[in-house]
Amino acid sequence: MxxxxxxxxxxxxxxxxxxxxxxxxxxxxxxxxxxxxxxxxxxxxxxxxxxxxxxxxxxxxxxxxxxxxxxxxxxxxxxxxxxxxxxxxxxxxxxxxxxxxxxxxxxxxxxxxxxxxxxxxxxxxxxxxxxxxxxxxxxxxxxxxxxGINQPPGPLELYVSSIEVAKMAEKFSINRDKPIYGVQISSRKPQQRWQIEKFIELIQRLSTKEDCQIILFWSPGADDNPEHPGDDQKAQQIVDACKNTQLIPLPTSSIRELMAAMSLCDQIITSDGGALHIAAGVQKPVVALFGNSDAEYWAPWKVPCAIIKGPDENVGKLSVDQVFEQFIALRVKVLAAKLVNHG
Known part of the structure:
Protein backbone atom coordinates (compact mmCIF):
# COMPACT_ATOMS: atom_id res chain seq x y z
CA MET A 1 0.00 0.00 0.00
CA GLY A 148 -7.63 -1.01 10.14
CA ILE A 149 -4.88 0.44 12.36
CA ASN A 150 -5.95 1.06 15.94
CA GLN A 151 -2.74 1.20 17.98
CA PRO A 152 -2.23 4.13 20.39
CA PRO A 153 0.18 6.89 19.34
CA GLY A 154 3.75 6.86 20.62
CA PRO A 155 5.90 9.87 21.56
CA LEU A 156 6.90 12.70 19.25
CA GLU A 157 9.96 11.79 17.19
CA LEU A 158 12.72 14.23 16.29
CA TYR A 159 16.12 12.92 15.30
CA VAL A 160 19.08 15.06 16.34
CA SER A 161 22.60 13.67 15.97
CA SER A 162 25.19 13.80 18.74
CA ILE A 163 27.41 15.73 16.32
CA GLU A 164 24.77 18.47 15.94
CA VAL A 165 24.39 18.73 19.71
CA ALA A 166 28.14 18.80 20.33
CA LYS A 167 28.61 21.55 17.73
CA MET A 168 26.06 23.78 19.48
CA ALA A 169 27.67 23.16 22.87
CA GLU A 170 31.09 24.07 21.48
CA LYS A 171 29.91 27.06 19.45
CA PHE A 172 28.25 28.71 22.46
CA SER A 173 30.63 27.43 25.18
CA ILE A 174 27.90 25.54 27.02
CA ASN A 175 29.11 23.66 30.11
CA ARG A 176 27.30 20.33 30.14
CA ASP A 177 28.44 19.52 33.70
CA LYS A 178 25.92 21.81 35.36
CA PRO A 179 22.12 22.22 35.02
CA ILE A 180 21.05 23.86 31.77
CA TYR A 181 17.65 25.52 31.50
CA GLY A 182 16.06 26.83 28.32
CA VAL A 183 13.95 30.00 28.35
CA GLN A 184 12.05 30.67 25.10
CA ILE A 185 10.45 34.12 24.99
CA SER A 186 8.71 34.37 21.60
CA SER A 187 5.08 33.83 20.66
CA ARG A 188 3.08 34.94 17.63
CA LYS A 189 -0.15 35.45 19.59
CA PRO A 190 -0.32 38.53 21.87
CA GLN A 191 -2.21 36.65 24.61
CA GLN A 192 0.51 34.00 24.71
CA ARG A 193 3.27 36.50 25.54
CA TRP A 194 4.86 36.98 28.96
CA GLN A 195 6.39 40.35 29.77
CA ILE A 196 10.15 40.81 29.33
CA GLU A 197 10.59 42.10 32.89
CA LYS A 198 9.05 38.86 34.18
CA PHE A 199 11.45 36.75 32.14
CA ILE A 200 14.31 38.81 33.57
CA GLU A 201 13.12 38.23 37.14
CA LEU A 202 12.64 34.50 36.52
CA ILE A 203 16.16 34.14 35.10
CA GLN A 204 17.66 36.02 38.05
CA ARG A 205 15.74 33.92 40.57
CA LEU A 206 16.77 30.64 38.93
CA SER A 207 20.38 31.82 38.86
CA THR A 208 20.25 32.75 42.55
CA LYS A 209 18.72 29.40 43.51
CA GLU A 210 21.46 27.24 41.97
CA ASP A 211 24.63 27.25 39.90
CA CYS A 212 23.06 26.82 36.47
CA GLN A 213 23.33 27.99 32.89
CA ILE A 214 20.29 29.45 31.15
CA ILE A 215 19.98 29.39 27.38
CA LEU A 216 17.87 32.20 25.96
CA PHE A 217 15.84 31.29 22.86
CA TRP A 218 13.81 33.66 20.70
CA SER A 219 12.57 34.15 17.14
CA PRO A 220 15.43 35.99 15.40
CA GLY A 221 14.78 39.21 13.51
CA ALA A 222 13.38 42.69 13.99
CA ASP A 223 9.90 43.16 15.45
CA ASP A 224 8.83 45.31 12.47
CA ASN A 225 9.54 42.62 9.87
CA PRO A 226 6.10 42.16 8.21
CA GLU A 227 6.69 38.53 7.13
CA HIS A 228 8.72 37.09 10.01
CA PRO A 229 8.63 39.44 13.03
CA GLY A 230 11.35 38.62 15.52
CA ASP A 231 12.36 39.44 19.08
CA ASP A 232 15.99 40.55 18.77
CA GLN A 233 15.29 43.75 20.71
CA LYS A 234 13.52 41.95 23.55
CA ALA A 235 16.31 39.39 23.76
CA GLN A 236 18.89 42.17 24.02
CA GLN A 237 16.91 43.76 26.87
CA ILE A 238 17.10 40.48 28.77
CA VAL A 239 20.81 40.04 28.05
CA ASP A 240 21.57 43.58 29.27
CA ALA A 241 19.57 43.05 32.49
CA CYS A 242 21.05 39.61 33.27
CA LYS A 243 24.79 40.23 32.94
CA ASN A 244 25.26 38.96 36.48
CA THR A 245 23.93 35.51 35.52
CA GLN A 246 25.22 32.63 33.39
CA LEU A 247 22.82 33.54 30.58
CA ILE A 248 23.70 32.30 27.10
CA PRO A 249 21.86 34.14 24.31
CA LEU A 250 21.49 31.65 21.49
CA PRO A 251 20.29 33.12 18.17
CA THR A 252 19.42 29.98 16.21
CA SER A 253 19.59 30.34 12.44
CA SER A 254 17.73 27.12 11.58
CA ILE A 255 15.27 24.59 12.97
CA ARG A 256 18.08 22.03 13.23
CA GLU A 257 20.09 24.40 15.44
CA LEU A 258 17.09 24.99 17.68
CA MET A 259 16.50 21.25 17.97
CA ALA A 260 20.16 20.63 18.84
CA ALA A 261 20.31 23.47 21.37
CA MET A 262 17.11 22.37 23.10
CA SER A 263 18.57 18.85 23.29
CA LEU A 264 21.23 20.31 25.62
CA CYS A 265 18.64 21.55 28.14
CA ASP A 266 17.52 19.78 31.30
CA GLN A 267 14.23 21.68 31.32
CA ILE A 268 12.57 24.32 29.12
CA ILE A 269 9.97 27.04 29.61
CA THR A 270 8.00 28.39 26.65
CA SER A 271 4.56 29.55 25.64
CA ASP A 272 2.43 27.33 23.43
CA GLY A 273 3.74 27.22 19.86
CA GLY A 274 6.23 25.48 17.61
CA ALA A 275 9.08 25.74 20.13
CA LEU A 276 6.96 23.92 22.72
CA HIS A 277 6.61 20.91 20.43
CA ILE A 278 10.29 20.97 19.47
CA ALA A 279 11.09 20.77 23.20
CA ALA A 280 8.70 17.83 23.63
CA GLY A 281 10.04 16.29 20.41
CA VAL A 282 13.56 16.12 21.86
CA GLN A 283 12.03 14.64 25.04
CA LYS A 284 12.63 17.52 27.43
CA PRO A 285 10.52 18.40 30.50
CA VAL A 286 8.52 21.52 29.66
CA VAL A 287 6.84 24.32 31.56
CA ALA A 288 4.17 25.43 29.09
CA LEU A 289 2.38 28.78 29.32
CA PHE A 290 -1.08 28.89 27.77
CA GLY A 291 -3.19 31.96 27.03
CA ASN A 292 -6.01 31.77 24.52
CA SER A 293 -5.10 28.39 23.00
CA ASP A 294 -6.60 25.05 24.04
CA ALA A 295 -4.21 23.53 26.61
CA GLU A 296 -5.92 20.15 26.46
CA TYR A 297 -5.55 19.95 22.68
CA TRP A 298 -2.02 21.41 22.39
CA ALA A 299 -0.39 20.18 25.61
CA PRO A 300 3.21 18.84 25.56
CA TRP A 301 2.88 15.23 24.41
CA LYS A 302 4.30 12.40 26.53
CA VAL A 303 6.98 14.37 28.39
CA PRO A 304 7.02 15.55 32.02
CA CYS A 305 5.36 18.95 32.03
CA ALA A 306 3.72 21.72 34.01
CA ILE A 307 0.87 23.45 32.20
CA ILE A 308 0.15 26.97 33.45
CA LYS A 309 -2.99 28.68 32.16
CA GLY A 310 -3.08 32.45 32.20
CA PRO A 311 -6.02 34.19 33.94
CA ASP A 312 -8.57 35.45 31.43
CA GLU A 313 -6.71 33.44 28.77
CA ASN A 314 -3.77 35.85 29.01
CA VAL A 315 -0.23 34.65 29.77
CA GLY A 316 0.72 38.23 30.63
CA LYS A 317 -1.40 38.00 33.81
CA LEU A 318 0.73 35.18 35.25
CA SER A 319 3.00 36.22 38.10
CA VAL A 320 6.70 35.34 38.37
CA ASP A 321 5.93 33.51 41.63
CA GLN A 322 3.46 31.20 39.87
CA VAL A 323 5.85 30.32 37.06
CA PHE A 324 8.94 30.00 39.28
CA GLU A 325 7.17 27.67 41.72
CA GLN A 326 5.87 25.44 38.91
CA PHE A 327 9.30 25.38 37.27
CA ILE A 328 11.01 24.26 40.47
CA ALA A 329 8.27 21.74 41.30
CA LEU A 330 8.65 20.10 37.88
CA ARG A 331 12.43 20.00 38.26
CA VAL A 332 12.13 18.29 41.65
CA LYS A 333 9.62 15.80 40.24
CA VAL A 334 11.88 14.92 37.30
CA LEU A 335 14.95 14.48 39.52
CA ALA A 336 12.98 12.29 41.94
CA ALA A 337 11.80 10.09 39.07
CA LYS A 338 15.39 9.69 37.87
CA LEU A 339 16.50 8.57 41.34
CA VAL A 340 13.71 5.97 41.46
CA ASN A 341 14.55 4.70 37.98
CA HIS A 342 18.21 4.29 38.89
CA GLY A 343 17.28 2.29 41.94
Missing part, protein backbone atom coordinates in the same frame (compact mmCIF):
# COMPACT_ATOMS: atom_id res chain seq x y z
CA UNK A 2 1.40 3.38 -1.02
CA UNK A 3 0.39 6.24 1.28
CA UNK A 4 0.88 9.96 0.79
CA UNK A 5 0.64 11.96 4.03
CA UNK A 6 0.07 15.68 3.44
CA UNK A 7 1.28 18.12 6.14
CA UNK A 8 2.21 21.40 4.45
CA UNK A 9 1.58 23.71 7.42
CA UNK A 10 3.48 24.89 10.52
CA UNK A 11 6.53 23.31 12.14
CA UNK A 12 4.66 22.31 15.30
CA UNK A 13 1.88 20.66 13.29
CA UNK A 14 4.37 18.46 11.45
CA UNK A 15 6.14 17.50 14.69
CA UNK A 16 2.80 16.52 16.22
CA UNK A 17 2.24 14.25 13.21
CA UNK A 18 5.39 12.18 13.84
CA UNK A 19 3.56 9.56 15.98
CA UNK A 20 1.15 8.99 13.07
CA UNK A 21 4.13 8.70 10.71
CA UNK A 22 5.62 5.97 12.90
CA UNK A 23 2.24 4.22 13.18
CA UNK A 24 1.70 4.12 9.41
CA UNK A 25 5.27 3.18 8.52
CA UNK A 26 5.23 0.34 11.03
CA UNK A 27 2.62 -1.61 9.07
CA UNK A 28 3.64 -4.48 6.80
CA UNK A 29 3.75 -3.91 3.04
CA UNK A 30 3.35 -0.15 3.44
CA UNK A 31 5.34 2.63 1.78
CA UNK A 32 4.89 6.07 3.29
CA UNK A 33 5.78 9.31 1.49
CA UNK A 34 5.12 12.88 2.66
CA UNK A 35 4.21 16.22 1.13
CA UNK A 36 5.54 19.03 3.34
CA UNK A 37 6.69 22.60 2.79
CA UNK A 38 10.22 23.91 2.47
CA UNK A 39 9.84 25.70 5.83
CA UNK A 40 9.02 22.67 8.00
CA UNK A 41 10.91 19.90 6.16
CA UNK A 42 14.00 20.00 8.39
CA UNK A 43 12.16 18.40 11.31
CA UNK A 44 11.99 15.19 9.24
CA UNK A 45 15.74 14.89 8.74
CA UNK A 46 16.97 11.53 10.04
CA UNK A 47 13.45 10.11 10.45
CA UNK A 48 13.76 6.43 9.43
CA UNK A 49 10.04 5.94 8.75
CA UNK A 50 9.75 8.05 5.62
CA UNK A 51 10.24 7.22 1.96
CA UNK A 52 10.18 10.17 -0.44
CA UNK A 53 9.56 13.72 0.74
CA UNK A 54 7.72 15.91 -1.79
CA UNK A 55 8.31 19.62 -1.24
CA UNK A 56 5.87 22.51 -1.56
CA UNK A 57 7.26 26.06 -1.43
CA UNK A 58 4.94 28.80 -0.24
CA UNK A 59 5.54 32.03 -2.13
CA UNK A 60 6.61 33.97 1.00
CA UNK A 61 9.09 31.21 1.94
CA UNK A 62 11.07 31.40 -1.29
CA UNK A 63 14.82 31.79 -0.92
CA UNK A 64 16.75 34.94 -1.87
CA UNK A 65 17.11 35.01 -5.62
CA UNK A 66 14.29 32.51 -6.18
CA UNK A 67 11.60 33.93 -8.45
CA UNK A 68 7.87 33.42 -8.21
CA UNK A 69 8.02 31.76 -11.60
CA UNK A 70 10.58 29.32 -10.23
CA UNK A 71 8.33 28.56 -7.26
CA UNK A 72 5.36 27.83 -9.50
CA UNK A 73 7.45 25.69 -11.86
CA UNK A 74 8.67 23.58 -8.92
CA UNK A 75 5.07 23.27 -7.75
CA UNK A 76 4.04 21.89 -11.14
CA UNK A 77 6.89 19.35 -11.01
CA UNK A 78 5.75 18.24 -7.54
CA UNK A 79 2.17 17.79 -8.77
CA UNK A 80 3.44 15.67 -11.65
CA UNK A 81 5.64 13.52 -9.34
CA UNK A 82 2.79 12.91 -6.94
CA UNK A 83 0.39 12.04 -9.71
CA UNK A 84 2.84 9.60 -11.29
CA UNK A 85 3.62 7.88 -7.97
CA UNK A 86 0.26 6.08 -7.99
CA UNK A 87 -0.77 6.44 -4.36
CA UNK A 88 -3.47 4.18 -2.99
CA UNK A 89 -4.28 6.48 -0.06
CA UNK A 90 -3.82 10.18 0.63
CA UNK A 91 -4.09 11.28 4.27
CA UNK A 92 -4.62 14.95 5.04
CA UNK A 93 -3.50 16.19 8.44
CA UNK A 94 -5.84 19.19 8.46
CA UNK A 95 -9.25 20.21 7.17
CA UNK A 96 -7.97 23.19 5.16
CA UNK A 97 -8.93 23.41 1.50
CA UNK A 98 -5.44 23.54 -0.04
CA UNK A 99 -4.12 20.26 1.43
CA UNK A 100 -7.33 18.60 0.28
CA UNK A 101 -6.70 19.95 -3.20
CA UNK A 102 -3.29 18.30 -3.17
CA UNK A 103 -4.87 15.03 -2.05
CA UNK A 104 -7.31 15.23 -4.96
CA UNK A 105 -4.52 16.02 -7.43
CA UNK A 106 -2.62 12.94 -6.24
CA UNK A 107 -5.25 10.71 -7.82
CA UNK A 108 -5.31 8.47 -4.74
CA UNK A 109 -8.17 5.98 -4.60
CA UNK A 110 -8.94 6.90 -0.99
CA UNK A 111 -8.63 10.24 0.78
CA UNK A 112 -8.76 10.32 4.58
CA UNK A 113 -9.28 13.59 6.46
CA UNK A 114 -10.76 14.99 9.67
CA UNK A 115 -14.43 15.95 9.33
CA UNK A 116 -17.74 14.45 10.43
CA UNK A 117 -20.28 12.80 8.16
CA UNK A 118 -21.76 15.26 5.69
CA UNK A 119 -18.89 17.70 6.22
CA UNK A 120 -16.04 18.53 3.89
CA UNK A 121 -15.75 18.01 0.11
CA UNK A 122 -17.00 14.91 -1.66
CA UNK A 123 -13.46 13.89 -2.62
CA UNK A 124 -12.87 12.71 0.97
CA UNK A 125 -13.78 9.02 1.05
CA UNK A 126 -13.10 8.51 4.77
CA UNK A 127 -14.12 11.33 7.12
CA UNK A 128 -12.87 11.09 10.69
CA UNK A 129 -15.06 12.92 13.20
CA UNK A 130 -13.48 15.22 15.78
CA UNK A 131 -13.76 13.93 19.35
CA UNK A 132 -14.16 16.44 22.17
CA UNK A 133 -11.30 16.33 24.65
CA UNK A 134 -8.84 14.57 22.35
CA UNK A 135 -5.25 15.71 22.11
CA UNK A 136 -4.22 16.68 18.58
CA UNK A 137 -1.80 13.70 18.46
CA UNK A 138 -4.71 11.35 19.24
CA UNK A 139 -6.84 13.05 16.61
CA UNK A 140 -4.12 12.71 13.99
CA UNK A 141 -3.51 9.09 14.90
CA UNK A 142 -7.20 8.35 14.33
CA UNK A 143 -6.59 9.04 10.63
CA UNK A 144 -5.08 5.54 10.48
CA UNK A 145 -8.28 3.81 11.67
CA UNK A 146 -9.93 3.51 8.22
CA UNK A 147 -6.92 1.37 7.28
Missing amino acids: KILLIRRDNIGDLILTTPLIATLAGQENTKLDLLVNTYNKDVLEGNPHIGKVHLYCKSHHRKPGQTLLGVYWQRLKTIFEIRMAGYDVAIVGSSDKRPLQWAKMSGAKRIIAVGGEGQGPDCVTDKIAKVQGQHIVEELNSLATPL
